[in-house]
Amino acid sequence: MTPHGARAGEEDLDVEEVLALVRNSNGNQPSEPAGRGEADSTRPPHRPDPRHHATAWPQARAIAERTARSTARAARRAPVSAPLEAALGLTLATPLDALTDLPSFDTSAMDGWAVAGPAPWDVRDEGVLAGHSTPAPLTDGGAVRIATGARIPPDTTAVLRSEHGRTDATGRLYATRDIAPGQDIRPRGQECRSGDQLLPVGTLVTPAVLGLAAAAGYDTVEAVPRPRAEVLVLGDELLSEGLPHDGLIRDALGPMLPPWLRALGAEVIAVRRVRDDAGVLRRAITSSDADVIVTTGGTAAGPVDHVHPTLSRIGAELLVDGVQVRPGHPMLLARTTETQHLVGLPGNPLAAVSALLTLAEPLLRTLAARPAPEPYTWPLRDAVQGHPHDTRLVPVVLRGDEAIPLHYNGPAMLRGIAAADALAVVPPGGTRPGQEAELLDLPWASAGIGVCFT
Numbered sequence: 001m002t003p004h005g006a007r008a009g010e011e012d013l014d015v016e017e018v019l020a021l022v023r024n025s026n027g028n029q030p031s032e033p034a035g036r037g038e039a040d041s042t043r044p045p046h047r048p049d050p051r052h053h054a055t056a057w058p059q060a061r062a063i064a065e066r067t068a069r070s071t072a073r074a075a076r077r078a079p080v081s082a083p084l085e086a087a088l089g090l091t092l093a094t095p096l097d098a099l100t101d102l103p104s105f106d107t108s109a110m111d112g113w114a115v116a117g118p119a120p121w122d123v124r125d126e127g128v129l130a131g132h133s134t135p136a137p138l139t140d141g142g143a144v145r146i147a148t149g150a151r152i153p154p155d156t157t158a159v160l161r162s163e164h165g166r167t168d169a170t171g172r173l174y175a176t177r178d179i180a181p182g183q184d185i186r187p188r189g190q191e192c193r194s195g196d197q198l199l200p201v202g203t204l205v206t207p208a209v210l211g212l213a214a215a216a217g218y219d220t221v222e223a224v225p226r227p228r229a230e231v232l233v234l235g236d237e238l239l240s241e242g243l244p245h246d247g248l249i250r251d252a253l254g255p256m257l258p259p260w261l262r263a264l265g266a267e268v269i270a271v272r273r274v275r276d277d278a279g280v281l282r283r284a285i286t287s288s289d290a291d292v293i294v295t296t297g298g299t300a301a302g303p304v305d306h307v308h309p310t311l312s313r314i315g316a317e318l319l320v321d322g323v324q325v326r327p328g329h330p331m332l333l334a335r336t337t338e339t340q341h342l343v344g345l346p347g348n349p350l351a352a353v354s355a356l357l358t359l360a361e362p363l364l365r366t367l368a369a370r371p372a373p374e375p376y377t378w379p380l381r382d383a384v385q386g387h388p389h390d391t392r393l394v395p396v397v398l399r400g401d402e403a404i405p406l407h408y409n410g411p412a413m414l415r416g417i418a419a420a421d422a423l424a425v426v427p428p429g430g431t432r433p434g435q436e437a438e439l440l441d442l443p444w445a446s447a448g449i450g451v452c453f454t
């Protein structure tokens, strides 16, 4: 594995600059109708050559990130005060400064005796347990039974572990090995002083961050709110239960997308089935107050593929109209209002995954103010056939220090991705056995279901 090193510095671009970048990259005026808008009768009903519009894969991801950054700046969403139990997966909007010294008092690190002065020691009758208030001071030659986590009595020299002490017939305590002054005492403020910065703005709230926040005295943390996402599942052929029959198939994306979008930082406010009707789709889009609308299907140029004409009719700006990636090349990204984006995922399920990781991931991550993952590469055990011009995303499992490409990676298949640890980014032309390729992690593969899906 070879980390690429730090990401190239992403300069702050505003929306105009992003749009200019799109114009330059694919010759397409993003503010123009998408290409087959009913509003523009001078245009042919089908886009003549999708490849002509398609954005290179790395650039598509950069556009998604940049438009999210400029929208986040424009929208200035106020931080929320999140109770710890609701903060997992959010990003800190203010630094986590210690509200107390840690430890907040001198603490015994071991079960044993607090002792004062040299051995032997007379042991007090009553011991000190964790949670007790300040115990009485010791005097030279004195000792007291103490539990791990208990407050150290004033004038204690050290803590003698229970396994390193013995008492004689008269009950006097001796050490079976040397103990140094201060041994097994955690002094107040050893980890931090009140006011110390424990974590900076922008830190992802993990289970460990929740623990640290609680230890440091927090009941709530100031965090960036999750971007609100609404999923519109298009397609009259979809069933929500039972076996496929009579040309109807099960909706695979309705169940898959909400948890995946949550893992990417979104709050999923609704999942709606939308029938193949341009008016219904239009109303569904224009009535949504989500930050990000995610549609599935209808991105191509078939008779009931209503996404492009609808975006055109509502005056949305197409920032990405097709990406040079397989599967998923008809994917799109549009800005529907000043503060709202739409990600069009193709209907083929693995193509939808590809679009999710290409466009939705950088968009949601940036809106959620999450840190960008460090890109990394991994050797692919087997040769992978490449597309002549486009990037391929191929499901892989990680075994030892190799990534093994999986079969069943066709656009309509989920069998490969369901078994995968990551997606390999295969450049045009393919890879040789042992050649390194960038990997895109799947959120559950590295973070665990409970962590990333809450």
Ligand SMILES: Nc1nc2c(c(=O)[nH]1)N[C@H]1C(S)=C(S)[C@@H](COP(=O)(O)OP(=O)(O)OC[C@H]3O[C@@H](n4cnc5c(N)ncnc54)[C@H](O)[C@@H]3O)O[C@H]1N2
Pocket (backbone or CB within 6 Å): 050, 233, 234, 235, 237, 238, 249, 250, 251, 252, 253, 254, 296, 297, 298, 299, 300, 301, 302, 305, 327, 328, 329, 330, 345, 346, 347, 348, 349, 351, 411
């Ligand atoms: N003439 C062309 N046809 C197609 C092209 C092309 O370039 N020229 N591209 C193909 C590619 S590549 C893809 S990907 C698809 C994208 O199509 P759409 O986004 O319009 O999706 P649909 O046509 O609605 O569906 C495609 C396929 O996926 C199935 N589907 C849809 N939704 C779901 C779902 N929620 N769960 C499971 N399966 C779903 C749907 O039944 C179709 O089989 O276009 C190609 N065509």
Ligand code: MOO
Pocket (backbone or CB within 6 Å): 326, 327, 328, 329, 330, 346, 348, 350, 351, 411, 412
């Ligand atoms: O983008 Mo499509 O998935 O190649 O079938």
